[in-house]
Amino acid sequence: MPAPDSEAAAIAAWRAEQYPRPAVTVDLVVLTVTDTDLKVLLIRRRDPPFQHCRALPGGFVRVGAGPDEPGEDLEAAAHRELNEETGLPRGSAYLEQLYTFGRAGRDPRGRVITVAYYALVRPDLAPLVTAGTDAEGVEWCSVGEVDRAALAFDHGQILDAAMARVRGKIDYTPIAFDLVPPTFTVTELRAVYEAIKGSEDDPGNFRRRFKRMVEDGLIEQAPGKRLTGKRPARVYRFVRR
Amino acid sequence: MPAPDSEAAAIAAWRAEQYPRPAVTVDLVVLTVTDTDLKVLLIRRRDPPFQHCRALPGGFVRVGAGPDEPGEDLEAAAHRELNEETGLPRGSAYLEQLYTFGRAGRDPRGRVITVAYYALVRPDLAPLVTAGTDAEGVEWCSVGEVDRAALAFDHGQILDAAMARVRGKIDYTPIAFDLVPPTFTVTELRAVYEAIKGSEDDPGNFRRRFKRMVEDGLIEQAPGKRLTGKRPARVYRFVRR
DNA sequence: CCAAAAGTGTTAACAGTACACCCATGG
């Protein structure tokens, strides 16, 4: 441990240097599944640059001015932006850091590095989203139909990265349970897998996989049945750990 | 597309605002496997904070001053730091972004966000590393023996994240080939898997897996044999795509 | 009764696991 005096002096000297710094933002790829189709939340930008263009929700990370005001954590910034831009209450979505995009020319305003997160929203909460103050509106867009090139900044690339991540994790992690209502049927969960992977899944085989999850205690049966068109289906719920 | 004038004006206005910004660094978890043991490259810090402590190599991302000097890409910064801190030529290691650490209090100097990368270095290049100017020395440390709590900043946490990532990818991606010399034997490759997973692998079963990779064209036999103690072994090379 | 979705069963192919065994070489 070095002497506190020299340490403090070194820190003060470093603060005085002040090399140019980049601005840092967080951007969010907010996903849900409705009508067996994967959707991403896009805003329409109120202000330049890319005014009136579609973009991912996001904003600047708050950094305090003084030495003893460091500001907010990155996670906190992501949660705050999700709340501000969608109106959804905190903790109502699964949030995970995705990747950091720092190409030198990615923002016309100068050097802006963005830490991208993705969020998974349950379909029963999806209709509740409302536009924040820096957006003219918000919209759930079918991921398959989004024109990547028409998005602001490098947001098309960020969307692609999120898709790759989610597709890679769907079979090995419980993220699918963040894309169904609190209680769900076998077919509803299967629809989530199919929407994300973009391929059909054999109903019988999926059911067996589902059964294993029940045996492993990952899922348990819930009371009641779902009346969905034809024959009513049993409902289940995810067992959090 | 908005009018160029209003766009430019908006950008100028934004530049003038100048909210406080974080400093941004890149940190590197440089890994290799020597003597069937996974090693990480640690430096000893020449300057405060954490003077004389062990730390991951890294440094600040260069950001240009003027509007038309955006600076270097994040990837470029990571490659530059790897070269500066190890002396290894560019392109001699596999480099991949790991995670961005932005806890508000992680650096005593103020708000510093770090984009962590991990690098995989072939064992035949490992002895060539030399210390950079901001380090008193560099050392390959056995990952199992590193005292996480004794590392500078949150570097212990970053090391753990790198280990988790590499362990998760070793069975599903070709990263193991970045941890063996250009030509290698079956046993050498198996040693890499064992060092990373920390568990023994049945030689016969691994051999069969290896054979499948040869049949799939991922690996091809190379001329010559390796004289390693007892019976000489066939050597192979990875087929890049 | 019919269509459609819920739910069950059967089978072949394949990859992982455990383990027994032969081969070639340096000492």
Added chain:
DNA sequence: CCATGGGTGTACTGTTAACACTTTTGG
């Protein structure tokens, strides 16, 4: 000739994939 690592074969197991089949409902 023998210890050691190189290299092969085999039997068992669990998972996946494809597909035929029965059951229960609404119309």
